[in-house]
Amino acid sequence: MPDKTIIRKALLTWYRKEKRDLPWRNTGDPYHIWVSEMMLQQTQVKTVIPYYQRWLETFPTVEDLAEAQSSRVLKLWEGLGYYSRARNFHAAARIVVREFGGKVPDSAEAILQLPGIGRYTAGAILSIAYDRRVPVLDGNVKRVLSRLFLIPGNRQIAGVEAVLWNKAEELLPRNHPGDFNQALMELGATVCLPKNPDCPLCPLSRVCRARKENAQAQFPASAKTTPAQKIQVSAAVIQKGGKTFIQQRPHKGLMGGLWEFPGGKLQDSESPEECIRREIREELGVDIRVGEKLMTVRHSYTQFRVTLHVFRCTLNNGRLRPTQCEQWRWVPPEDLEDYPFPAANARIVKFLKASQSAPLRGVKMKSRQE
Ligand code: SF4
CATH class of the missing domain: 1.10.340.30 (Hypothetical protein; domain 2)
Incomplete structure (x- = not known):
């Protein structure tokens, strides 16, 4: 030695x-x-x-x-x-x-x-x-x-x-x-x-x-790395009376306690629009109308590469019955930035803020690895 x-x-x-x-x-x-x-x-x-x-x-x-x-x-x-x-x-x-x-x-x-x-x-x-x-x-x-x-x-x-x-x-x-x-x-x-x-x-x-x-x-001998899994996700920006719906993730688990726009992973052969309708029915107990696509966000986590499709949505009839979150709120645009969001969702908040002053469409964004 x-x-x-x-x-x-x-x-x-x-x-x-x-x-x-x-x-x-x-x-x-x-x-x-x-x-x-x-x-x-x-x-x-x-x-x-x-x-x-x-x-x-x-x-x-x-x-x-x-x-x-x-x-x-x-x-x-x-x-x-x-x-x-x-x-x-x-x-x-x-x-x-x-x-x-x-x-x-x-x-x-x-x-x-x-x-x-x-x-x-x-x-x-x-x-x-x-x-x-x-x-x-x-x-x-x-x-x-x-x-x-x-x-x-x-x-x-x-x-x-x-x-x-x-x-x-x-x-x-x-x-x-x-x-x-x-x-x-x-x-x-x-x-x-x-x-x-x-x-x-x-x-x-x-x-x-x-x-x-x-x-x-x-030296050091390198570890075998598993390639990151690619996943497709849809998220809904649901707006009512000038406010936007957001929900808090359960405190325990991945990104626990952060806020997010509702949505989830695409299942086999589902389109992003079909996914968002199904997810909102399961998570919030209501039907929605899926409107324009606002943006696509690509984001890398350690084990995943996520492509997030974001749609503007409105509620059909029915009362919200969120079942999978800690709490939920309708938030005016100027207050959205007060809430902690995971990086990909924070891009949506930024987009909504920017589009208040100048309407933006069809934006694609990349975020860094987290
Ligand atoms: S391998 Fe690293 S520790 Fe060794 S001489 Fe080079 S820089 Fe220094």
Whole structure:
């Protein structure tokens, strides 16, 4: 094994000189560090920065977050995806206030009891905020360690994961473990990239085994990926007396607690119009007239590629009997933006707002992966 002391010294010296100036690196507040770690999971730094700033303007302390309405929390998270992170964070903040007097726990035992905090997040908060000698292992660290030590096998297999955690722990210095953990993550994010790692610029190039054997491309071994499933969905913009119908998804489950336009997945050989009629009958217990097609939204989730067909609809006779939502409302156009929507639905809200001032037709939109 390359000398631990050399690795620690080289990495810490490099980090202090080369680290990016990120907003969460200018604070020692454990709650602020927690915010950044919750947002950074599965999400790029440049996406997170404005969310992080808005979040702390709205909820500067863990008490502010604990007291907030869940719809306000979800609204601030809108567009970041993986909404269970926001719901768990909110629930965890309430526990911190109720059971820890508002102090983010500083022991692994206590912090790991909080919803949404796993081994990685616990390690990041404890080492960065409290200087505890606790390792982290995210995708970037896994890549650096597997190349540095030529750790074979698929990094998503449990045995390999355990070897990597052990390496991360062994390497951690007693002094400045938080800086060291951040240095490993920073190296993976900026130099030891998945494709074309910039080895000549790497502080570990002299001791890296992958570089020595010219085997960077083989480490870490890639996991088999299943191609994303393509699904077709229809949604109805039902309007009455100048207001639009929206409903809240059940709190538990995918995108729980967010609001949406009613609709659902196309079944075999169904047209988008037939789908929307059937879905509204099943979800709301009424018949509708399907009017003009307003737009098509394409959106990528981790496992799905969704094509969303959006129609303007009006109610035939009958009273709404929504059965599959937490609650529902008729909302005037200027208030729609107050509600948290999943990204594809947020595009519809944007479209409706724009079409108030200039009628738009037949729009096709693409949204980013969530
Ligand atoms: S030398 Fe290259 S492969 Fe090795 S850790 Fe540095 S960037 Fe990664």
